[in-house]
Amino acid sequence: MSYVKFKVPDDLKNGIKESLNKIAGTRDSKIRKGMNEVTKSIERSLAKLVIMAEDVTPPEILFHIPLLCEEKSIPFCYVSTKKELGNSARINVASSAIAIENVGTGNDRELEDIIKKLEALKK
Numbered sequence: 001m002s003y004v005k006f007k008v009p010d011d012l013k014n015g016i017k018e019s020l021n022k023i024a025g026t027r028d029s030k031i032r033k034g035m036n037e038v039t040k041s042i043e044r045s046l047a048k049l050v051i052m053a054e055d056v057t058p059p060e061i062l063f064h065i066p067l068l069c070e071e072k073s074i075p076f077c078y079v080s081t082k083k084e085l086g087n088s089a090r091i092n093v094a095s096s097a098i099a100i101e102n103v104g105t106g107n108d109r110e111l112e113d114i115i116k117k118l119e120a121l122k123k
Contacts, residue, residue, distance in 0.1 A: 003052070003056075003059050003062040003063045003065065003066060004054055004078055005066050006121060006122060008077055008078050008079075008118075008121065009121075012077075012117055012118075012121070013078075013079050013080060015113075015114065015117070016051060016077060016079060016088075016114055017079060017084060017085075017088040018088075019107075019110040019111070019113070019114055020051065020085075020088040020089055020098070020100070021088050021089075021090065022107060022110060023100060023103050023104055023107050023110060023111070024088070024089050024090040025090065026103070026104030026105060026106070026107055027104065027105075028102065028104045028105055029100075029102055029103055029104030029107065030100075030101040030102035030104075031089055031098055031099070031100055031101065032047070032098060032099040032101060033086075033089060033091060033095050033098050034095060034096070034097070034098075035061060035062070035096055035097055037099070038050060038065065038097040038098060038099040039064070039065070039068070041099040041101055042065070042068045042069060042072055042074055042099065043068065043072075045072050045074070046099075046101045047069075047072075047074050047099035047100065047101060048074070048075075048099075048100050048101065048102075048103065048111060049074070049075050049076070049077070049099070049100045049111060049114065049115065050065060050069055050074060050075070050076040050077075050097065050098070050099045050100075051076070051077055051078070051079060051085060051097065051098050051099075051100075052065060052066075052076065052077075052078050052079075052085075052096065052097045053078070053079055053080070053081055053082040053084070053085045053094075053095070053096050053097070054078050054079070054080055054081070055080065055081050055082060056082065056096045056097075061096060062096060062097060065097060075114075075115045075118050075119070076118075077114070077118050081094070082094035082095055082096055085097075085098060
């Protein structure tokens with residue numbers, strides 16, 4: 001059994017990584033990195049989007065995240081590797097999960113587009 005609830009197409013994964021990179025590069029954006037910070041962000045309903053890596057071992061580490069997101073109606077998605085996720089968030093280490101709390105000035109469209117595409121995927 002896996003925590004990956006749905007398959008994200010490669011072109012959407014690339015779009016997610018590009019958007020995350022753009023948001024991370026904005027001065028007033030706020031991104032929570034790592035399992036504990038992401039969990040807190042979701043529980044406090046601060047997260048606008050949660051992105052998880054598909055190659056996390058052991059997978060039990062991320063089991064609760066999709067469930068919490070669904071409970072709080074927070075959109076979530078996946079990228080292929082922890083390294084890609086860390087690089088896209090502009091940190092120099094791999095990250096199992098990140099939560100976007102604030103997209104920063106001028107990036108609202110980026111987040112809205114990703115969320116619309118994810119909702120279309122789940123239908």
